[in-house]
Amino acid sequence: MKIMNWNIEWMNNWFSGNHDPQWGSGSLSAGDAHVVAARVANVIRDVDPDVLCVQEGPSAMPEMQLFIEAHLSDNGVPRYEALIGKAGGAQKLYVLTKVGGAVAAIDHATDAPTQELENVWQADVDGDLLLQPYDFTRLPMVVDLDPQAGAPLRIVVLHTKSKYVHNGQALFGNPARRHEFIAAAMKARRRISAEGFRLRSYLDQLVAADAGARVIVTGDWNDGPGPDFFERQYLTHNIADIVLGSTFYPDLIFRHPVLERVPSTALFTARFDDFVDDIPDRPLLLDHFAVSPGLHGDIRDAGIAHAEYERELEGSGAARTQRASDHRPIWLTL
Known part of the structure; x- marks a missing residue:
């Protein structure tokens, strides 16, 4: 089974109409939307996953179905079926499975620990030392898969709160207003931390209840290795x-198969200008797999789809029609 994860940049901008969709929006013309969608479909076809986890998917299932019908079908027969996440607004989570592929069945997980992820919890996200109710910016999408062969597994798709700060570069570059940027950036990072700790407590529950639990966490975590x-x-x-987990509890640590298999020079999924550390076009590893101890032994390979992504890159990639996305896909095989 091949599993791919991809943040497909603002798919919602390809469409208008939501549940009665049509191509094009205020951000992209219908023609430009088709150009971008074709690039995305080419990458997906090249990687050819059995399971595709998507972040920044469109806000309505009919829009995703419109994409599949137009660009991921062969002679009118869809190559993939889609399952939509429960939350996310204009940036929904999806899991797509290949028709006739390695997955026999898929559905949302409904066990009690998973349902409890929808509940609010207490966290100090403002840094004022006062706890307040908090919940996920985008509720993780948790699905259970039954493969055609082999034991069932669970996939958790996580897209954390963005680190983006409006007018951040201008604020940071102005000494008189830099504190405004720091305050907003810190609040975003506290929110990301709160979501990370809540998810980790959920993973601890799963593995404590079953040491052989077969779980993959993936998605755009808006953070990566190394301190910023x-x-x-x-x-x-x-x-x-x-x-990934604490070294004080080695039996609960999840493994990162991409880090284990990709050379450091190729270990990035996005490139953005970092005006804080003053590094233009900085390579960043923002997209991840974390694999539970009970499943790690079944990993056969993992990587970042650089070649497939770059085949669809035109020129600098600065224009939206010149790139498939601002993130590169990651993949693993079981």
Whole structure:
């Protein structure tokens, strides 16, 4: 079984109409939307996953179905079926499964620990030392898969709160207003940390109840290995470290098969200008797999789809029609 994860940049901008969709929106013309969708479909066809986990999917299932019908079908027969997440607004989570592929059945998980992820909990996301109710910006999508062969497994798709701060570069570059940027950025990072800790407690529950639990966590975590400016100077948390687990509980640690198999020079899924550390076009590993101890032995390979992504990159990729997405896909095989 091949599993692919991809943040497909603002798919919602391809469409208008939601449940009665048509191509094109205020952001992209119908023609441009088809160009971008074709690039995305080409990458998916090249990687050819049995399971595709999507972040920034469209806000309505008919829009995703319109994409599949137009660009991921052969002679009118869809290559994939889609399942939509329960939350996310204009950036929904999806899991697509290949028709006739390695998955026999898929559905949302309904066990009590998974349902409890929808509940609010107490966290200090403002840094004022006062606890307040908090819940996920985007509720993780948790699905149970029955393969055609082999034991069932669970996939948790996580898209954490964005680190984006409106007018952030201008605020940071102005000494008189830099504190405004720091305050907003810190709140975003506290929210990401809160979501990471809540998810990790859920994973601990699963593995404590069944040491052989077969679980994969994937998605765009908006954070990666190595401390950034805020983790170094303002002592925030690294969400990848939180989700993977504590070294004090080695039997509960999840493994990162991409980190284990991809050379450091190729270990990135996005490139963005970092105006805080003053590094233009900085390579960042924002998209991850975390595999439970009971499933790690079944990993056969993992990687980042650089070649497939770059085949669809035109010129600098600055224009939306010149790239499939601003993130590169990751994949693993079981």
